[in-house]
Amino acid sequence: MSRLITRLTCLFVLVPIIATLVAATSVDFSQGPWGGGLTLDWFAYAWPPMAPVIGRSLAVAALVVALNLAVGGPLAWWVARHPSPLTRLTGYLVNVPLAVPGIALSVALVGTYPMLRPSGLLLVLGHLVFTLPFTLAALVPALADDELRTNESVARSLGAGGARVLRTITVPACLVALTQAVTMVFALSFGEFNISFFINPPATPTAPFALFDSYSTQRLEPASAQSMIFIAFVAPVLTAIVLARRRSPRRTP
Amino acid sequence: MAVRASARDRVAFAPAWLAALPALVLVCLFSVYPVLIMVANSLGWGRPPADGGPTLEHYLRAFGSTAVLDALINSALIAGGAVLVILVVAVPVVLHQADDDRKGRGSGTTDALLTLPIALPGIIIGFFAIVLTGRTGLFGLAWDGFSGLAYTFSGLLIAYMYFCLPRILGPLRGAAATLDSALTESARTLGASRARVFATVTLPLLLPAIIETGGTALAVALGGYGTVATLSEGVRLLPLNVANELTTGYRLAASSTLAVVLAAMAVLALVLGRALSALVRRAVAS
Numbered sequence: 001m002s003r004l005i006t007r008l009t010c011l012f013v014l015v016p017i018i019a020t021l022v023a024a025t026s027v028d029f030s031q032g033p034w035g036g037g038l039t040l041d042w043f044a045y046a047w048p049p050m051a052p053v054i055g056r057s058l059a060v061a062a063l064v065v066a067l068n069l070a071v072g073g074p075l076a077w078w079v080a081r082h083p084s085p086l087t088r089l090t091g092y093l094v095n096v097p098l099a100v101p102g103i104a105l106s107v108a109l110v111g112t113y114p115m116l117r118p119s120g121l122l123l124v125l126g127h128l129v130f131t132l133p134f135t136l137a138a139l140v141p142a143l144a145d146d147e148l149r150t151n152e153s154v155a156r157s158l159g160a161g162g163a164r165v166l167r168t169i170t171v172p173a174c175l176v177a178l179t180q181a182v183t184m185v186f187a188l189s190f191g192e193f194n195i196s197f198f199i200n201p202p203a204t205p206t207a208p209f210a211l212f213d214s215y216s217t218q219r220l221e222p223a224s225a226q227s228m229i230f231i232a233f234v235a236p237v238l239t240a241i242v243l244a245r246r247r248s249p250r251r252t253p
Numbered sequence: 254m255a256v257r258a259s260a261r262d263r264v265a266f267a268p269a270w271l272a273a274l275p276a277l278v279l280v281c282l283f284s285v286y287p288v289l290i291m292v293a294n295s296l297g298w299g300r301p302p303a304d305g306g307p308t309l310e311h312y313l314r315a316f317g318s319t320a321v322l323d324a325l326i327n328s329a330l331i332a333g334g335a336v337l338v339i340l341v342v343a344v345p346v347v348l349h350q351a352d353d354d355r356k357g358r359g360s361g362t363t364d365a366l367l368t369l370p371i372a373l374p375g376i377i378i379g380f381f382a383i384v385l386t387g388r389t390g391l392f393g394l395a396w397d398g399f400s401g402l403a404y405t406f407s408g409l410l411i412a413y414m415y416f417c418l419p420r421i422l423g424p425l426r427g428a429a430a431t432l433d434s435a436l437t438e439s440a441r442t443l444g445a446s447r448a449r450v451f452a453t454v455t456l457p458l459l460l461p462a463i464i465e466t467g468g469t470a471l472a473v474a475l476g477g478y479g480t481v482a483t484l485s486e487g488v489r490l491l492p493l494n495v496a497n498e499l500t501t502g503y504r505l506a507a508s509s510t511l512a513v514v515l516a517a518m519a520v521l522a523l524v525l526g527r528a529l530s531a532l533v534r535r536a537v538a539s
Contacts, residue, residue: 001345002345002346002348002349002352003349005342005345005346005349006345006346006349006350006363009342009346009367009418010363010366010367012415012418013366013367013369013370013415013418014366015385016378016381016382016384016385016415017369017381019381019384019385019391020380020381020384022391023384023391029389029391030389032391032394033391070275071275071276071279072276074272074273074275074276075272075273075275075276075277077272078269078270078272078273079273081269082269082270086270090273090277093277093280093281093284093285094276094280094284096280096284096285096288097284098472098523099472099516099519099520099523100288100476100516100519100520101472101475101476101477101478101492101512101515101516101519102476102478103476103478103492103495103496103512103515104288104291104476104495104512104513104515104516105284105287105288107291107495107499107505107508107509107512108287108288108290108291108509108512109283109287110499111287111290111291111294111299111505111509112286112287112290112291113283113287125279125283126283128279128283129279129280129283129284132276132280187371187372190372191372191373191374191377192374193374193375193376193478193479193482194375194476194477194478194479194492197478197496198496198499208374208376208479211374211376211377211380212376212479212482212483215376215379215380215383215483220383220384220387220389223380224380224384227377227380230377231373231377234372234373235369235372237372238365238368238369238371238372239365241368241372242361242364242365242368243361245364246361246364
């Protein structure tokens with residue numbers, strides 16, 4: 001019984017993806033699956049305008065990941081190692097974007113900093129505050145681990161410097177959590193639409209906006225091809241997320 | 254020696270909070286402060302030429318509009334309905350997966366497939382609905398009743414179920430993995446039926462996690478904008494109204510008001526989920 005429900009749930013996830021792939025490879029989808037024959041023309045037609053947009057989204061996501069590690073890493077370290085009422089308050093502040101819906105935060109950001117929008121700075125910073133809670137959720141438990149703290153203090157008492165302890169003890173011990181944080185942040189930023197809606201620079205849209213535009217202006221077939229291209233870019237990242245989770249010693253997501 | 258070590262520790266760790274400072278400044282500037290400004294805008298404290306002075310006028314106008322109230326009720330029904338259905342479906346799925354994992358035959362493919370929708374933006378899920386049940390959708394070929402279903406209440410409900418699925422399965426999986434299988438096994442050997450074990454052992458143990466996950470997923474679903482934006486010619490949900498106030502004529506105060514209402518609903522769902530979950534956890538433990 002529960003196996004059947006699991007199978008059906010998998011089917012529920014898979015059917016729309018397969019249908020979109022069929023639509024993207026049909027000459028005329030309104031005549032049914034592969035109506036008018038099988039073709040890859042829609043992919044050839046969709047790729048050239050899509051390429052620079054995907055490139056831009058990849059760049060934004062990479063920048064957001066780097067910023068997350070640069071500012072979120074030290075923050076996670078402080079929260080994990082110096083628990084106090086202050087760190088609890090910090091937790092609440094960082095989690096604001098989890099409670100406030102993306103479109104609301106987008107209205108809030110564009111209402112406060114409209115001048116930062118055209119350069120794209122507001123988009124990157126918006127993505128940063130939106131993804132920071134996920135970085136913290138992955139890194140804080142790993143950094144708070146007792147065994148890791150003992151190993152660090154042993155290494156330090158043997159004379160290792162701070163940078164060396166970080167490089168040879170802390171980072172290797174947190175590798176799974178780091179992978180989890182990096183992949184999750186990357187996937188979230190790459191597909192982010194809600195917060196981006198009002199803060200995305202209008203002249204240089206990211207990938208989800210190119211898709212959204214095609215959904216309202218293009219035929220179903222090229223729009224399907226664009227969607228499949230997008231999915232092809234997130235699928236490897238997702239596989240990395242699942243692998244990191246399966247490697248993780250404690251099975252708590 | 255001890256003195257030297259502590260001195261070195263102080264050098265390395267003295268400005269501990271300094272490490273957190275850049276992130277905290279960014280969070281305050283780009284998340285906390287804009288939200289406060291948004292609340293101020295909704296109360297008429299915006300920069301001129303926004304309506305001057307503290308006023309509840311924007312809230313009165315929002316709650317006096319049937320369009321807004323309809324969208325609000327639709328949002329609550331669709332997000333709530335989707336979360337409830339997926340919770341019912343998710344419980345057997347995570348129990349099955351936990352069982353498989355314990356027996357060491359957990360499938361990475363199933364895991365990856367069921368997690369995939371979390372990486373898909375809401376707009377793609379809305380587009381899936383169009384491909385399958387839009388006006389020229391695939392299912393429409395089999396039965397006419399499926400044509401255009403994407404733009405109806407039930408179509409949107411199914412799209413939001415897709416959206417909620419990974420957000421409920423993920424956390425519930427963690428909870429199911431920590432269940433002690435010895436408890437259910439001993440209940441079974443003592444002669445309890447499968448259904449009875451589920452109702453008296455498994456479900457009560459899982460219930461706090463179910464409630465908390467439901468609250469979190471409800472908050473996310475209420476704020477989900479992309480799916481309904483793609484299907485915007487059909488049933489209207491509150492996030493659409495929030496966006497419309499800005500895209501059709503930049504009415505910042507009106508948009509901020511609806512955004513505050515939407516955020517309040519989401520926060521309420523989160524807080525209620527946490528509180529109820531804690532309450533049930535205590536009741537089950539005692």
